[in-house]
Amino acid sequence: MLEYFLPRASSFAGSIDHLFDIITYLVMFWFVLVLGFFFYVVFRFRHKPGQKAEYITGETHKQKMAIEIPHYLILVCDLVILGYTFVVWHEVKIDIPPHDEEVRVIAQQWAWTFEHAGADGILDTEDDIVTINELHLKKDAQYTYHLSSLDVMHSFSIPVFRLKQDAVPGRVISGHFKPIMSGEWDVQCAEMCGYGHGFMPARVFIKSAEEHDAWVAENTPDHLKKDTAYALTDSETKEAPNNG
């Protein structure tokens, strides 16, 4: 149902949506049924000529059954929701698949810094591409993100991914996502983080592998590119630290 309002752009967005659907439909079913029954008895046993409206205390076994049976059935529905919640929680938060790409997400008042691993695919190397409020991702690549905060609590939220993860100062929280749809979407902070909370929107850009690689190449300094005339040879790279 949610996909009609917001596309599903991550591999697990469908699971989150299904969970919401199950909760929505079950609650809707019981809501309609209970209210329907309620209005039926109000109308059916109303005061009218020859029939006196009666106040029932609900103490007899038969009267109690009207509450108990739906009660147990709703508990069964709760267990279904709970069971599916565990399945989805495991998929989204616990089971982190091996990654193709890594990205570091740093939240602060009131901006996001994204550290992309660059051409070598390894974080904390010279060719990392650091951007503010712009997250660039490769479609169909499995990502692991490492989320931290510089100051207060934030929440890393990409609605089209159905992803929301708190960023807690002093902790690095890792998670995963796999973009499955090209496009440009919102990234937002979903935890009240101070005066500028409403003004720290970022954008996620999901591109095909070729387009993403072109973006990486465009943002990699020439001397770090392996296939250009400016590239340092392996021996130059090793000697560099000794040169001063």
Added chain:
Amino acid sequence: MVAALSSAEDERGKQLYVNCLACHGADGSGNKLLNAPAIAGLSEKYVSAQIMKFKAGHRGGDPRDAAGMQMRPMMALLTSDADVAAVSKYVASLESKPIAATITDGDPEKGKALYMTCQACHGADGKGNDMLNSPSLLNQHDWYLVSQLHKFKDGIRGANPEDITGSQMRPMAMILADEQAVKDVVAYVQSLSQ
């Protein structure tokens, strides 16, 4: 007519300043806890120029500048040149007040010699000079001056090729050889405010 327009602009500037006062304070005296410098009494031209730099990402656009990045969303609230002008005028109209020192191990005597380089633009009295795009340094928080000098030295501020006036400060900051030199010159600047 002119007076009425001017009055409307003043009122607009005061309204817009509501977005600033959470960090910079109603009197523009700043707040260390929120990394906010004193802005009261800074020249209209300088404030306006800095706002435009934040808007364009020439300042606060380096991922290492966490405090500068705090200003980014605030700038998004100023949507027109007229708003920038109005709030800059209001900031300039606020009265600059003395600020208590927090750094005590700087030597103003040594700083005085280092300040010779600075005074070419900021003036011997530290009041700045709009013609040279240099702000007043008086009644400014010492921790802010120290942090900005470090940012200029480290290429976090003034390193964007579009930031012409900021890039003028970089070589000036580079003459401060070490942390103590930075503290010394800031100590001297603080003495100018007294």
